[in-house]
Amino acid sequence: MSELNALFRKRIGIAQDEPITFETLASVLEKTARAIPFENLCVIAGQTRDITRESLLDKILGKNEGGLCYELNPLFYFFLLENGFQAVLTRGIVYKQATQEYQSIGRTHVTILLTHEGRTYLVDTGFGANLPLKPVPLTGETVTSANGEFRVTKASCEHGDHVLEVKLKHKDTAWRIGYAFDSARPIADVSECNEIQTVIREHTESPFNKGPLVTRLTEAGNVTLTETTFTKWENGVVTKEGIDAVRFRELLGEWFGMS
Structure with missing residues (x-):
C-alpha cells in the first residue's frame, strides 16, 4: 500500500x-x-x-x-x-x-x-x-x-x-x-x-483571497469559521458567534484540528 x-x-x-x-x-x-x-x-x-x-x-x-x-x-x-x-x-x-x-x-x-x-x-x-x-x-x-x-x-x-x-x-x-x-x-x-x-x-474577483474561510461537514450539519464569525448548522438550526483573532485560533484547533 x-x-x-x-x-x-x-x-x-x-x-x-x-x-x-x-x-x-x-x-x-x-x-x-x-x-x-x-x-x-x-x-x-x-x-x-x-x-x-x-x-x-x-x-x-x-x-x-x-x-x-x-x-x-x-x-x-x-x-x-x-x-x-x-x-x-x-x-x-x-x-x-x-x-x-x-x-x-x-x-x-x-x-x-x-x-x-x-x-x-x-x-x-x-x-x-x-x-x-x-x-x-x-x-x-x-x-x-x-x-x-x-x-x-x-x-x-x-x-x-x-x-x-x-x-x-x-x-x-x-x-x-x-x-x-x-x-x-x-x-x-x-x-x-x-x-x-x-x-x-x-484575481480581484476571486472569492477566496479576501479573508480566511474554513468549513467542514458534521454529523448534524456543518461549521464555518471566518475572521469575524463562527457559524454552526445543527439539524436545521443555525447559530452564529462573533469572534476575535484569539477566538479564531481556538476554534480552528477545536473544530478543525488545525493550528
Whole structure:
C-alpha cells in the first residue's frame, strides 16, 4: 500500500485493510467531508505551493491541513486510483446565486468524474458545504444524502455539457445551480491546477483571497469559521458567534484540528 493510501485512510478513519468499493464510496465521502476541511488559509497567508501529488500528500495528510477544490479533489482522485477506480479530473465554473450568473474568474472549480460499470458519475470532495456525499450519475437521476439532494443534468452552453444542481437539506427549498462542467475535457495533468491556484490567489474577483474561510461537514450539519464569525448548522438550526483573532485560533484547533 502506498503512503498516500495509508495516510488518507488514517486521516478519515478507515482501516488499512478495508476494501474500498463503489458501494462503500458514500461512506468514504462522508468520512472525508467530516475529517478534511475546505479552507483557504495558505492562500490568505501567501504560502501556496505548486500542486503535485507529493505536495498534496504533505499538506493535507502530513500537516493535517485542508484545502480548496484544486487540492482536495486531486488528492481524492489519487486515492481513488490507488484503490482501483477509473477516474479523471475535470474543470468547472461555479454559479453565483447572488447575481444569478457564472463566476467571471472562469473554470476554476476542479471536480472528479468516475466511471463504474459503463456509467459516469460526478464525485466531489471540494465544494465547501455543498458536497453530494455520494457519486452522482450524469443521467439527471436525483441522489439523496445526509446533505440534501443532488443531480447532474445535461446542458448546452459555453460553460460545459453538464450542470450540477443542488438542494441542500434545511437550506434550499428549490433546486439551484452549483456549477457547470465539461465531461469531455478532462485535466491532462494535475499540474494544470497551478493555473487555477494562481487565479484563486491573485484575481480581484476571486472569492477566496479576501479573508480566511474554513468549513467542514458534521454529523448534524456543518461549521464555518471566518475572521469575524463562527457559524454552526445543527439539524436545521443555525447559530452564529462573533469572534476575535484569539477566538479564531481556538476554534480552528477545536473544530478543525488545525493550528
